[in-house]
Amino acid sequence: MHIRKASPTAPSDSDKPVEEIIGNNSYHPGIADVEYDELHVPCPPHTTERKLMTRIDWNLIPFLCIMYLLAFLDRVNIANAKSFKLVEDLNLKDNEYNTALTMFFVPYIVAEIPSNILLKRFSPRVWLPTCMLGFGIASVGQGLVQNYSGLLATRFFLGLFECGMFPGCFYLISMWYKRNESQKRYSLFFTSTSLAGAFGGLLASAIGKMQGVRGYNGWRWIFILEGTLTCVVAIIFFFVFPSFPEQAKWLTEDERAYIKARLQADQGHNAAERKITFRDVLSVMSEHRTWLGGFMYFGLIVPAYGYSYFAPTIISTYHFDPIQTQLRSVPPWAASFVFSLIMATLSDWWRHRAAFALVPLTLTLTGFAVLYRVHDNIPVQYAMLHLVTCGTYGILPIIVCWFNMNIGGHHRRSIATAWQIGFGNIGGIIATFSFLSKDAPQYKNGYAICLGFACLTGLAVVLYILSIYTENQKRKKAVRDVGLSDYEKTELGDLNPEFRYMY
Secondary structure (H helix, E strand, C coil), X not given: CCCCCCCCCCCCHHHCCHHHHHHHXXXXXXXXXXCHHHCCCXXXXXXXXXXXXXXXXXXXXXXXXXXXXXXXXXXXXXXXXXXXXXXXXCCCCXXXXXXXXXXXXXXXXXXXXXXXHHHHHHCHHHHHXXXXXXXXXXXXXXXXXXXXXXXXXXXXXXXXXXXXXXXXXXXXXXXXXXXXXXXXXXXXXXXXXXXXXXXXXXXXXXXXXXXXXXXXXXXXXXXXXXXXXXXXXXXXXHHHCCCCHHHCCCCCHHHHXXXXXXXXXXXXXXXXXXXXXXXXXXXXXXXXXXXXXXXXXXXXXXXXXXXXXXXXXXXXXXXXXXXXXXXXXXXXXXHHHHHHHHHHHHHHHHCCCHHHHHCCHHHHHHHHHHHHHCCCCHHHHHHHXXXXXXXXXXXXXXXXXXXXXXXXXXXXXXXXXXXXHHHHCHHHHHHHCCCCHHHCCCXXXXXXXXXXXXXXXXXXXXXXXXXXXXXXXXHHHCCCCXXXXXXXXXXXXXXXXXXXXCC
């Protein structure tokens, strides 16, 4: 297949039928001799591409951000609760607190792929608010438990219901946007974690003052109030939450056709109507790039959760009281929010991912290396926490976006997304036992573990770059038109010889 650059006398794409455009532009981002701006599909006459994408943004991104903000808040607010007598009230001993953190990840890891399959079957509008209501109830339950066993049970169900949030939302975003415009949306969604961290610290400092209200210590009110908020929002979302483009009733038929056409021109046929089979799972899991994507995420999850679960504990060693500890936890999260959006904007502007996955990693490595060595300079230690959050939470959305937008087709992408998040979150189990009370206040073991796994991410990213570069060069030298039918292209997804991986 050969694509000619448009000339002044060539007919405009807007004069061509959608079917012709799709047939001539099966998949092109990342091909060296084709510019992104040459890939056009006709926009409905009553609107413009910019207006339509703005409307899509407002009908999609805010809902996902709110959902994941509340999910992450309910997941990590146990770290804030620990500062308000959770350990003492439940009489937790030795590493029981760490075990409770680990319990969350058991169902969270196992149920990722099944959750994404169910999301595709029931639609995001039904499945994701249902999960949200479930983890909201589980969060309220955490505030009512009376012993260690009860805490373990509620953490288990919290992980079970939250497992579909992150991969499901990332999967949904990938079904709406082209690859060169997706990173800002991915990062804006992912920075909900930073907002949750900052908001959680502020909220915990306020709720913590409810100490003794109705005979409850402050940690119970953190779980009860934040869980109740999640339940209320989940009920509202049953009526307003977005779904796939094919199911969006707020779009006209022309607009749905346009969204489908521009995505096919950018990503190939998405097989939205196709059911996922066990054979699809085996196919995706047999590819080495699938495993590299998992290790890229896995390596960063350890420092990500290491910080999010233990930030208040680490900051408390700097001799702050519980309220000041919560307030001091806010600035690093705020810094990571701004940094993530800057990285995403630059990444989309340059239409490049690899450098933005590697360069910020130096911040994470520097931060943990200094924290490992310096233990008597609080201003420096506190500054390094900013580097850790900026680097770690700035890279995570880029890695997930980069990997998932390099997977073609609904069926392949839903599996690959869930796999990457599910496998990566094994790192969460490691993170929960990285910062043990016996290592306080220096936590050298925890910092060393985080440093080592960040290096693992760097290695996986380099190998992934080499793999997709080699494959792109191989396909570039091959015959462009291989005579595949639309059905065959749909089945192959990113294995289609016409597909080019994005760097």
